[in-house]
Amino acid sequence: MRIVVPEQATGRLTDAWRACVGTGRFELALRRDYQESLAVVQRDIGFRHIRGHGLFSDGTGVYRPYEHQGSRQVRYAFTYVDQVIDAYLALGVRPFLELGFMPAALASGDQTVFWWRGNVTPPRSWTDWADLVRATLRHLVDRYGLDEVRHWPIEVWNEPNLTVFWQNADQDAYHRLYEVTAHAVKEVDAALQVGGPAISPGSDEWLLPFAEFVTARSVPVDFVSRHAYTSGPAQHVPFGTHQTLAPASSLLDQFASPRRHLRGSALAELPVHITEFNSSYRPDNRVHDTAFNAAYLAPVVAVGGDLVDSFSYWTFSDIFEEEGVPTSLFHGGFGLLTHRQIKKPTYHLYAFMARLGDEVLARGPDHLVTRDAAGRIAVLAWAPVDAAGDTPGPDRHTVRLSLPLGTATGAAFLLRSSVDEEVGNAWTAWCEMGRPHSPTTRQLDNLREAAEAARRHARLPIEGGRVALDLHLSRHEVTLAELTAVADETPPWWDDDRLLGR
Amino acid sequence: MRIVVPEQATGRLTDAWRACVGTGRFELALRRDYQESLAVVQRDIGFRHIRGHGLFSDGTGVYRPYEHQGSRQVRYAFTYVDQVIDAYLALGVRPFLELGFMPAALASGDQTVFWWRGNVTPPRSWTDWADLVRATLRHLVDRYGLDEVRHWPIEVWNEPNLTVFWQNADQDAYHRLYEVTAHAVKEVDAALQVGGPAISPGSDEWLLPFAEFVTARSVPVDFVSRHAYTSGPAQHVPFGTHQTLAPASSLLDQFASPRRHLRGSALAELPVHITEFNSSYRPDNRVHDTAFNAAYLAPVVAVGGDLVDSFSYWTFSDIFEEEGVPTSLFHGGFGLLTHRQIKKPTYHLYAFMARLGDEVLARGPDHLVTRDAAGRIAVLAWAPVDAAGDTPGPDRHTVRLSLPLGTATGAAFLLRSSVDEEVGNAWTAWCEMGRPHSPTTRQLDNLREAAEAARRHARLPIEGGRVALDLHLSRHEVTLAELTAVADETPPWWDDDRLLGR
């Protein structure tokens, strides 16, 4: 059956899908590979904000107490912070600030998270913490200007509902942290945007108490944040993890959850930011490297913007050290790109999204049809997946569309870009290569070639103002079909048969 | 039938195929698009020398007579020459100098060639010409060093056997030009390499007299040069030309011709340089833009080095103005690249050549098998073409090989790169687009994407030290298959079935 796509737009594609992207800890942004990777991502995708942990952790060197003439004082040092944010802005992306973790010198305890030891205990002094927050935001406002910093959402801490991220997952302590922090932020400028509670999936029971707390105590809050993942318990192997996955629709469910839980509260109308999402929450689950992941997430990325104001893919690059330095080029990292900037299939899903128009003409379970101001039709389509893994997923899938394309007759130029289990798939190539941990320069070059999306092109007839487009998808394929009406400049004397002088 | 490729190398693949490439006139090298195009070519192909016309034409501004205190003097100005050669060397390519055409102020007549009006008449003063040659070479030696300039072959004029290129195609006048020039060159340094007669196809009767002339008069000559083309008479249409083509083997015949004609002469053992070759000699024959051209030339590029010391594809870029400024992006230019650096199929033929090893294991009418020092096997294969155009050429063609690959058992990683009528073929895409003369930025981007070679990859078993490789080629396909033995680093706990946590 061919779906007849209406000529009239049914809505707009919001920017929520690219409003934010995740990153490894703050100071990793000092790296060259990181910045070059981000430049690639920004050229092809163009995220608006970037969010990661560790702004206040010791690796950035911000909080620097010292003694002078017998008294303890603090120098706030922004040597690295400035260098990172300068780089972000130069690359056309703004920080989504996450305030955390605790500087060791300000911490009340020793508990740390990750290989890089982020301290997750409350401050030993709430006053000193507030000073740190104010000093940091004042510095940022001084350096980047108030107009700029007002565009940077400021989130208080990360997943305080988990004991690994916040000592004892102490809800009252988080509320206090939020209160002190939000006031400190607003003292710098009342128009700065602050929010929380940045909870992980499965703890939505934190939402209403948070709303009640801030309402009761008149604590400022400009947005609500939550994370979303679909993976089950970790099954560890050396340097890796296996996990089951819930269906992708579960992600959309999770996106919708904050508004559902806050209905009727004072926070009901606030923007909702999904400040992290992905299939698996593990940085060593090789599902992230696959075409499955792209096809699995395609329907989420295509419609998530209907539910929330942003949903931030966790993360843009494998440059990430929560479980230590990766021991192999492909290792199941979160990245859209591996180290050395090899594109994974999910990278292409995002790059395809960036080529969609902003008028939505049609949506379906396996497609999204858009048009841009120049009249170009862009269709994103994807193969269905079996997230349970009971089957490998269908090996063929067809989407048939009748697309409206301007003039009554003529021709359309079709450019089709695809990734699947074979093409645009460096991971498959890497497996075939023998899964080399440290590929040679030649192997890296080959992987970069293997990672490019496959391109096909054709000329299709326009009849009655419509083009019939049949998209045959292979297993786990994600594809972009772009159609433009041909303005034919072929001169009247053109004759293909005379190419060889006959 | 499967061809069993021997393990033992049968010869070496010389550098002759990339010893030189052609270019539009000298000062076009000042352009940014030109230099960026050359950078692309050098990265993927790596030519050793570059040769074009017009070093002494007025566009370079070298020969600058003036009057001072009543006497006529000459300033030799190298403002542009230096800038061009600085750029060449920075891009890793050396000039193959062609001495010509005649500066207007030194010319004995008004006859010019090309839209850009190269004067093709003898000098009005042989002394002044010799001064110009000496001054130029002295300057080059001063600036670039003798060690460097000794690597630059120096050719005297271009196609003097044609009346369009040399007034009256006057053979005696050419011999005199050659004599005066060769002596002038050698006065600067006896080890500089000078040669000629740079004749076009169909005038091999010039060779023996040239040999006899230089022998009789003891004129220095270090190499012999000739051009090779296979196209028939020009059938003009507006902004274009159609021509018949002789079979590609005619090019090899032409390559062999100088040695054949000079057998027994004093020049018999000299290096032979084919300083121009292509299918058509017209810069507006769209055959140059096609996959046909790549498949047609593949057997020539693959074996030409057995016959001559260099054969120089005419030319690396469509930045070329002999027939005026091109009026359309694709216009039948000679280039491996169009303006704006879009790769044509023949570009890929050369890029594939650059990935071959230097041991030749086997050759055939549709393939060339090589191995490099690291043991990587690289196979170039091509579909047969019908140059007469009686048929479109076969739509399928298969090459079956048994390839020796190191260890007795295991696996090989295959990376296959292809161009044909559809993939790696921006020309087809441009035709489908409606042949836009001045493509938009988006169209240029799409054409660049369409121009990339298609990549496939696979893992093949090694049995008995051999890999069975079946290459199925489509119409006009040229393909590169690279095989490397897999050093498997897959850990023992790897299990594809656990990807989704089962």
Next chain:
Amino acid sequence: MRIVVPEQATGRLTDAWRACVGTGRFELALRRDYQESLAVVQRDIGFRHIRGHGLFSDGTGVYRPYEHQGSRQVRYAFTYVDQVIDAYLALGVRPFLELGFMPAALASGDQTVFWWRGNVTPPRSWTDWADLVRATLRHLVDRYGLDEVRHWPIEVWNEPNLTVFWQNADQDAYHRLYEVTAHAVKEVDAALQVGGPAISPGSDEWLLPFAEFVTARSVPVDFVSRHAYTSGPAQHVPFGTHQTLAPASSLLDQFASPRRHLRGSALAELPVHITEFNSSYRPDNRVHDTAFNAAYLAPVVAVGGDLVDSFSYWTFSDIFEEEGVPTSLFHGGFGLLTHRQIKKPTYHLYAFMARLGDEVLARGPDHLVTRDAAGRIAVLAWAPVDAAGDTPGPDRHTVRLSLPLGTATGAAFLLRSSVDEEVGNAWTAWCEMGRPHSPTTRQLDNLREAAEAARRHARLPIEGGRVALDLHLSRHEVTLAELTAVADETPPWWDDDRLLGR
């Protein structure tokens, strides 16, 4: 006597000084050195528009008549035009279009101007000319968008009052050209800006008839344009010219002249663009290379914006071929930069201008004092020159200022940048080097080093909210003094005397 600069701004520094800059003929912009030079200029100076000759001359290949099936037709080819304008926009500068000269195939005569042979005769068909204008503007609007192209002023021809630029300097023929062209432009879009008459100095008697003509015939006109130069008759030497110069004030006089002549006419209130100005109008007068030129023009650049809407330095680069290919690195070219991007003193005058604030605090015969939004004071000062050459100009000159700087007490950081006969003066270094025509790479490097402005810095006291600044200038010095109030972060334990541990 110290000049007390008021705290209150007396006016704003308009953008007129950088509203436009001149360039060699259109297609020179295809060159790499040109584009790299323009990138340097845009980074340090930031011109808004760029204007040069030759958009329709044969070198751009726009007008391409052909025969098909017995009828004569025209293809308009924008291969180079697009490439140039794409490059301009990418470099942040817009074209100031000059419509001219005549395509040979459309010309009514053979008369040409310049080494590169721009045809300066009227069209053989006014209809065909109008078609060319319309086709070109329609193409530009299609490619770049109407919003963009409406920002590009469109000037009709160049210096029609001179017989070298317009056959017989035929005023009626120019009026007809203007009329046909202006209507053709407005047919494409009524909001495109068109103007003329682009006359050279000394022919202001053309202005009023032009006003009367357009008024009488209701011909659209959006701006008036004129050129300004101060040099006397050319005294030729080989590859060079000497000329006397009128005082720089003559340039300001010329700037004011169109408004003076048009007072009372219908064109009285139109924008005035000085579409070319410089000291000498010759591209081989070495005065352009000197510090004298910078000091001579400083008062003009500093105040010209009070008189006109733009005044366009002719030209940004020595890449320019009106008198043929330059035979020497320094050759008296118009450029702010030589070939190979060596900065001349006048380059620095413009780069200093670009660092001024936009509030004007004071002006004087040897200085201009500005402040920017951040409170930084920037002073441009220059030594007086003797344009008559009776004396070498004073060897010392002092400007004493009392500058308002925010807080009552404290300190200011002064950064002073200078060029004069010695520093920031590659021309002097080149003369000392022996005036090498084709400098070696090492010499070019040395010249680049010699060309950098000299920098000094100091800390000055603020007393009573003021800084006393004494600027001692050497011969032909142009200097920029930038002062910012110091926010002192020196820690209390800092002690310079302990540097060596004492």
Next chain:
Amino acid sequence: MRIVVPEQATGRLTDAWRACVGTGRFELALRRDYQESLAVVQRDIGFRHIRGHGLFSDGTGVYRPYEHQGSRQVRYAFTYVDQVIDAYLALGVRPFLELGFMPAALASGDQTVFWWRGNVTPPRSWTDWADLVRATLRHLVDRYGLDEVRHWPIEVWNEPNLTVFWQNADQDAYHRLYEVTAHAVKEVDAALQVGGPAISPGSDEWLLPFAEFVTARSVPVDFVSRHAYTSGPAQHVPFGTHQTLAPASSLLDQFASPRRHLRGSALAELPVHITEFNSSYRPDNRVHDTAFNAAYLAPVVAVGGDLVDSFSYWTFSDIFEEEGVPTSLFHGGFGLLTHRQIKKPTYHLYAFMARLGDEVLARGPDHLVTRDAAGRIAVLAWAPVDAAGDTPGPDRHTVRLSLPLGTATGAAFLLRSSVDEEVGNAWTAWCEMGRPHSPTTRQLDNLREAAEAARRHARLPIEGGRVALDLHLSRHEVTLAELTAVADETPPWWDDDRLLGR
């Protein structure tokens, strides 16, 4: 008195001064600012090798034990090592490998050094350590080739004579470490170069026992290494240190010390590498930022190559974290460059060295005169300093030379480059600015401008084949004077008096 420099060379300037440079710990090389800084350094200076700590520390993630099926195994992961060394080689510099510190998982104890916690205890298993060394070198040889890796000196550990760097400064344990390591290295390839003992100043009594140990046990050793510093005890202030300095001659003394101590031993003839040197050994002593440092070290850099095979400035960049993240742009770091690539005076000392010729014509206490193959004379001169700080050092100092320059008469072009307390001195400018910890973008730009060496130029007469050169130096000035004989191309009609047309 004028020193008459002989025409005949007295020796050659070896490459020892640039044979090696120091760097912060290994993985800092992943940073963009680091790599861009190194690119600047390599362009202007061109070091041959680079040496830093931490190849085996946890930040590089090399040593990765894991459990599988009940047994403990080790994966050696070169993810970061490859990325760093790829970058080094791309920048034209080779690693000088330092094997250390101990991976935590292989360490026998918990003692660490530096903010970044390098473990300084012996391995818990000598076998496992030897495995790590062999695996690493085998990987490097596989990836980079034996020919390449044989050029990389391999040093065993760092300053084992200090308890902070080697638990208990246990000499026997170091000998054992050296023995195990040297054998492991040589098992990979007998031609790899291994050496030690990398001792700090003041422990030369370690040298002879080391020689005796390796001789007695036939342990391979290819070079001897030691460090050299002249600073006294640290006097701490917050974020800084003050120290007295011994005279610079003490450094030369220390350079000579290994050969002196090893005279008569089996190691007497081995190459000696000073693998670290500087004035102060503290990364927070602001003496490193000053012109004093450059003038103080000039005589050491100028003659050190007479004594040793390399002496490695510690370090090329302030990107260095031994005392934590620097809290201020200038902070007394070791770097030739600050963060953000601002050149310190000592940077220029090295850049000047890189412009010397390789023939030494004369040496003196305040100068070094050289000539290159092209005949250019380059003089490095420096002002004397008072290292004790009793006086500020002389404010003027003159070096008078008579220099041989080719032809009997004519002229020389002099280009002089200088740094002193004012020019080429970003530190002075930064102090004047109020010592901003985190300079704004504009301040960084100003500092970069202030950091450029001052350039002057002149034309000096050659008389009797000699040029009289008077170099007047200001306080702490280091200067480079380059003289080349002028090949005068001034045309006969040149007349400076006609510049203004008179």
